[in-house]
Amino acid sequence: MASIRVENVEKTFGRFKALNGVSLEVRDQEFVVLLGPSGCGKTTLLRIIAGLEQADKGRVWIGDRDVTLLPPRARRIAMVFQNYAVFPHLTVYENIAFGLRMQKVSPEKLKANVERAAALMHIENLLGRYPAQLSGGQRQRVAVARALAVEPEVLLMDEPLSNLDALLRLEMRAELKRLLAESRTTTLYVTHDQVEAMSLADRIAVMNAGAIVQYDTPMRVYQEPASVFVGGFIGSPPMNFLRLRVEGQRVRLGSLDLEPPAEVGAEVLLGVRPEDLEVYPAEQPQSFAAQVLVVEPLGPHLLLTLNFAGQAFKATVPPDFPAAAGQTLWLRPQPSRLRWLEPGSGRAFATG
Amino acid sequence: MNLRRLYMVLAVLLVVWVLLPIFLIATLAFSDRPSVFAWPKGLLPQQFSLETISFFFGVEGVWRAIRNSLAVAAMTLVFSVLLGAPAGYALARYRFAGADAYRLLILMTRAFPLAILAIPLAVRFIQLGIYDTLLGVALVHTALALPFAVLVTSSLFLSIPKELEEAAWTLGCNRLQAFLRVVLPLALPGLAATAIFAFVISWNEVFAATLLTLRERTLPAFLLTSLNDSPLPFRFAGGFFLIVPALVFIFVIRRYLFTLWGIASR
Numbered sequence: 001m002a003s004i005r006v007e008n009v010e011k012t013f014g015r016f017k018a019l020n021g022v023s024l025e026v027r028d029q030e031f032v033v034l035l036g037p038s039g040c041g042k043t044t045l046l047r048i049i050a051g052l053e054q055a056d057k058g059r060v061w062i063g064d065r066d067v068t069l070l071p072p073r074a075r076r077i078a079m080v081f082q083n084y085a086v087f088p089h090l091t092v093y094e095n096i097a098f099g100l101r102m103q104k105v106s107p108e109k110l111k112a113n114v115e116r117a118a119a120l121m122h123i124e125n126l127l128g129r130y131p132a133q134l135s136g137g138q139r140q141r142v143a144v145a146r147a148l149a150v151e152p153e154v155l156l157m158d159e160p161l162s163n164l165d166a167l168l169r170l171e172m173r174a175e176l177k178r179l180l181a182e183s184r185t186t187t188l189y190v191t192h193d194q195v196e197a198m199s200l201a202d203r204i205a206v207m208n209a210g211a212i213v214q215y216d217t218p219m220r221v222y223q224e225p226a227s228v229f230v231g232g233f234i235g236s237p238p239m240n241f242l243r244l245r246v247e248g249q250r251v252r253l254g255s256l257d258l259e260p261p262a263e264v265g266a267e268v269l270l271g272v273r274p275e276d277l278e279v280y281p282a283e284q285p286q287s288f289a290a291q292v293l294v295v296e297p298l299g300p301h302l303l304l305t306l307n308f309a310g311q312a313f314k315a316t317v318p319p320d321f322p323a324a325a326g327q328t329l330w331l332r333p334q335p336s337r338l339r340w341l342e343p344g345s346g347r348a349f350a351t352g
Numbered sequence: 353m354n355l356r357r358l359y360m361v362l363a364v365l366l367v368v369w370v371l372l373p374i375f376l377i378a379t380l381a382f383s384d385r386p387s388v389f390a391w392p393k394g395l396l397p398q399q400f401s402l403e404t405i406s407f408f409f410g411v412e413g414v415w416r417a418i419r420n421s422l423a424v425a426a427m428t429l430v431f432s433v434l435l436g437a438p439a440g441y442a443l444a445r446y447r448f449a450g451a452d453a454y455r456l457l458i459l460m461t462r463a464f465p466l467a468i469l470a471i472p473l474a475v476r477f478i479q480l481g482i483y484d485t486l487l488g489v490a491l492v493h494t495a496l497a498l499p500f501a502v503l504v505t506s507s508l509f510l511s512i513p514k515e516l517e518e519a520a521w522t523l524g525c526n527r528l529q530a531f532l533r534v535v536l537p538l539a540l541p542g543l544a545a546t547a548i549f550a551f552v553i554s555w556n557e558v559f560a561a562t563l564l565t566l567r568e569r570t571l572p573a574f575l576l577t578s579l580n581d582s583p584l585p586f587r588f589a590g591g592f593f594l595i596v597p598a599l600v601f602i603f604v605i606r607r608y609l610f611t612l613w614g615i616a617s618r
Contacts (some may be wrong), residue, residue: 071523079522085515089537098533102524150523248459 001186002063002076003028004049009058018044020210021058026154028102028241032178034190035197038209042190045207045346047189050079050156062154065216073102075154078147080157086131092118092142095126099150105135113335119150120179129245137168144176148183149338155180157189161196187258194234196321198222206230224339231271231339237303240313242270243343246331254288254334260340261349271339271348274303275314280330281322295323306331354602365441374595380585381405381592388585398558408589409570411582417574418593424561424570425554427490428497432550433543435494437503444509458499465604466496470563492560497550504549508542542598545605552598 004026011019018041026032034042048054049060051072053344059068067075078099087095105113118124121141131139140160147155160176161169180187191197197204205215206229214226217252225231231239244251246268253270254284262267280287288319290306290313297303301316304323315331317323339350380388384401408414442448443455473492474483482488512535520530536543558572565573575590 050518050522052356052521071526072518073524073526075522077522081519082516083513085519086532087512087516087519091532098520099523102529121419145522146519156522 001028001184003030004154004186004188005061006045006049006089006137006253007059007061007203009045009055009060011041011047011048011053011056019048019055022210022212023058024205024212024215026186029184029186030202031187031189031202032187033197033201033204035194036192038192041102041210042192044188046079046156046158046188048079049154051075052079063266076152077154077156078150078152078156079142079156080147080160082162084136084143086134086139086142086146086152088131090130091127092123092129092134094132095131095142096127096146096149097220098146103150113149113151117145120148120183121145132256137172138163138201140164140172144179148185149181152185155185155187157187159191160189162191164192169196173250176200177352194236198234200273204210205235209235210235223337225271226348228269228271228341231341237274239271239273239315239339241316241341242272242308242311243312244268244270254330256286256288258338263349265342269341269343269346270333271341272333273338274314274316276334278315278330278332278334278339279304279315279323280328282317284332287330289328289330292323292325292327292329295325304329361568374599377588377595380588385585388588404585404589405592408586408593410588413569413574413578414571414590418568418572420568421555421571423486424474424490424493425443425551426553427487428493429547429551431490431494432497432501433547436498436546436550437505437543439502440505440507441509443506445514455503458502461495462499466559470560474563475562483564488564488569489561489570490554492564493554493557494550495618496560497553500553501546501550504546505543508539508546511542512538541613545607547604548601552601556594556598 004024006022006024009019009022010017017295020041022041022080023047024032024045034045036042044053048055049062051067051074055068059066061067062075062077070089072079075209085185087098090098093114096117097110100110100113115124118127123141123145125137126134126142133144133349134142140163145146145158157166161172164172172241173196189200201218202220203216204218205212206221206226208229214221214230216226221230222234225234228241231241235258242253242266244253246260246264246266249259249262251260251266251268251270258270281290288308290308292304293307293312294305295320296305300319300321302319302321304315304317306313306315323329342349353396381404382402384399384403387399388404416476443451468491477483477488482491516534516538518532520534521527525533556572557570558576560575561570561573569577571590575587579590580589
């Protein structure tokens with residue numbers, strides 16, 4: 001077990017700047033997810049921590065060791081790859097034992113570790129098989145068992161669930177969470193799937209364009225996005241952003257009178273999640289009117305697309321809510337869930 | 353449908369064109385003397401007999417030529433794999449400046465006619481003292497086999513995911529250990545195919561072997577120079593003995609040749 005510390009890491013591929021001075025701290029035994037769209041640099045950052053890629057600038061620490069210049073084998077890490085990277089010429093047993101054999105552990109410890117790792121992943125009955133005889137989900141289990149068997153200080157996972165089908169992914173997700181809570185290994189996990197990130201992480205580091213844009217607990221990242229990008233990337237449907245005029249330090253939204261942060265300019269973005277809008281069929285005090293454009297029944301709720309002063313936004317209502325296209329509805333955002341953002345930079349204003 | 357039939361006819365013609373001589377040589381190599389000399393020759397196998405073959409092996413110099421051929425082919429095989437596989441690995445794993453140009457250049461060496469090279473090569477070999485040696489012939493054969501060795505092994509290493517190596521690195525291997533423990537076992541069948549192909553190229557090569565040797569003839573060179581003044585059974589048996597190893601080996605490694613040529617197999 002150990003912490004991870006990344007300081008000002010930069011990486012350029014040709015002319016493409018993959019990482020733009022990234023710093024990150026993962027506490028001992030913490031589960032941190034690197035979340036971002038493809039090409040944001042999250043996998044590159046993970047590979048730099050693994051030692052598979054060399055940073056142009058900056059340092060990487062694992063525990064109190066500066067590992068910046070160490071090869072992967074000397075970093076006491078283990079990695080799970082997106083395509084599993086299970087060795088096809090070795091049995092499941094030998095795959096799991098691979099790292100232990102390289103460490104030259106005693107035969108007793110080797111056997112014990114392999115069996116423990118296999119039991120954790122529920123693949124004890126597959127030990128004699130070759131990877132070609134396994135399903136994708138089973139190969140994935142072998143890959144995780146192989147990583148856990150060496151008892152790494154840090155476990156690095158690169159989109160480990162993205163090659164599984166949807167149902168299996170759901171199952172493995174819950175299992176990984178249980179497993180890693182048990183083993184208490186410091187874990188850094190890369191994904192582009194925001195649901196996966198929300199469900200697994202102690203903390204999420206949201207990345208965009210080679211930089212970490214927000215690093216916080218899942219609920220804080222969800223409820224208090226640091227920027228338009230984070231609010232739009234996390235959540236399905238994403239957060240709504242309404243562009244509103246500021247007049248005399250007040251913002252009027254229908255009959256609703258709101259007070260934006262003191263440092264706003266002439267315009268401000270109001271961020272509100274679709275589920276944080278209370279919807280009424282009749283006029284209410286402290287609300288604003290909007291026309292329904294589309295009604296999408298999604299099962300647990302209806303997803304409404306509405307139009308307010310030329311801006312489209314979304315709201316969710318219970319499935320039995322009487323809503324039809326063309327209708328006018330009145331909405332009231334929950335005051336505690338409002339997020340004020342600066343329209344130019346897209347950054348959120350600090351909330352008190 | 354007519355086009356399809358045309359294809360079929362062309363395919364059959366092509367197969368006959370390739371297989372008929374091989375078939376005739378094979379049947380006559382195992383026939384007795386009268387049927388070898390008979391004319392017109394029957395299409396079906398004649399009297400089965402080992403007379404022709406045993407006559408062939410009885411001729412002075414044949415055994416020595418076979419031994420030379422084997423030695424040269426073995427050296428070619430070793431050189432080609434030892435030089436070709438690392439180059440193929442580098443082409444597959446590293447993006448380096450001029451990689452594409454290098455790949456093209458390798459093929460260009462095959463476009464350069466050996467006939468133009470032969471005289472300067474012979475002169476140089478005499479100066480170096482490796483004229484009329486097996487090593488000299490093996491070096492030329494290696495040059496001929498190397499382009500194939502590099503390209504086959506490069507596509508072979510490309511087919512082995514880089515993540516397997518990376519996984520080995522994270523599990524405690526250095527680069528050499530990862531190669532030996534993970535890449536090599538997976539590449540072995542393909543490397544064997546590459547080796548066999550180099551062997552066949554050398555075994556069949558006649559031009560350089562004839563020009564660069566006087567006494568240390570390889571089998572094709574020996575046969576070429578003695579063909580005109582040797583009896584018919586000798587020619588059939590010799591031809592047969594030249595064709596067979598190549599055919600067998602090519603058949604064994606055909607899957608790898610297909611992947612080299614970009615034809616989907618399996």
